[in-house]
Amino acid sequence: MGKGDDTRTAILDRGVRLATRVGLEGLTIGRLATELKLSKSGLFGHFRSKEALQIQVLDAAAERFVDEVVKPAVREPRGEPRVAALFDRWLAWTKSNSGPGGCLFVASAAELDDRPGPVRDRLVALQKGWLEMIAIIFRTGVTDGAFRPDLDPEDFAHDLYSVMLGFHHAARLLRDPRAEDRAHAAFGRLLSTARRPR
């Protein structure tokens, strides 16, 4: 790993933080360069287009997301503990990137949903991957006998993500102190619907 790679890593790290605050569109090359004490063209050389920078920032965030949210959850036992860990880690991720920040993917979703192009395509792929990960984790719980086998894992993933989006909105825009309690309550109701009766 040479010096160029270090610089690249530093750029992407800072880029994730900046984009989380100001959006992927607000992530300008000039501003990012100033924050890193690089020249604009020096930074630009690492990418070649703003679009490439945006996509690589999304990928860098996804990598961190897997490390901080997905991997720790998958270490938990299948079924409820694993789903609960996924949910708690997601809340922690959103709060930690959150003073200020929030979740880059949620922030980008509304920003990009009407702007066709490779950046949007990448975000869509990442979000579908995330929903699929939730569905897989639910499915292993079905196999283990923890969850009802007649439920659609993708429905469950959609419903769980709705709870997360509701939390993000209440906590980050409205600064509602009850946001987390409500998220936990909604999660509990979702789980009790999914639990296999015995």
Place this chain on the structure above:
Amino acid sequence: MGKGDDTRTAILDRGVRLATRVGLEGLTIGRLATELKLSKSGLFGHFRSKEALQIQVLDAAAERFVDEVVKPAVREPRGEPRVAALFDRWLAWTKSNSGPGGCLFVASAAELDDRPGPVRDRLVALQKGWLEMIAIIFRTGVTDGAFRPDLDPEDFAHDLYSVMLGFHHAARLLRDPRAEDRAHAAFGRLLSTARRPR
């Protein structure tokens, strides 16, 4: 109503549409002026700052939202029919401002949640008003005996809005054809929890 007022109305109308597509930050004076075949400074004169334009665009959207979503719902009988009408109208609003577009308030939420200032303050006030409207409509249903009196109307409002946000994400970013079915199913579950047992 003089000619100046007509122009103003036309500007705000177009501004709502443009901001829904490109965000409140992407709503530039120059672009809006070009679309309306006005000079930049001619348009600018109606407002005096971009911030004032953004706030008035939010207010104009809120006015339309009340006409298209809230008022028709309130004409329905209290309890379930009224809540169901509110939900259906909201879905229709999001879809109609949606080819392309979506809901300006949802789009602005993630964009502004980290940018303190009067525009954010206005959006927060409008969103709190919307959640309060849901809570009030729920409360009249409690009074009428349709909904459980031991539920917190603001919890209900939060949970209903979570379902809406989940729909927005699935429909607009992921273009998921099952988004609407899932939203209706989640709404049905929410209602069955809220229904007063008899």
Place this chain on the structure above:
DNA sequence: CCTACCGATCGGTAGG
């Protein structure tokens, strides 16, 4: 409502 203009910043290029 207009033309004409301001300084700042944008993404990107030339050339080293």
Place this chain on the structure above:
DNA sequence: CCTACCGATCGGTAGG
């Protein structure tokens, strides 16, 4: 990785 630069666009002002 840099300086120096390009044309385009930004929010906003002067003056009418």
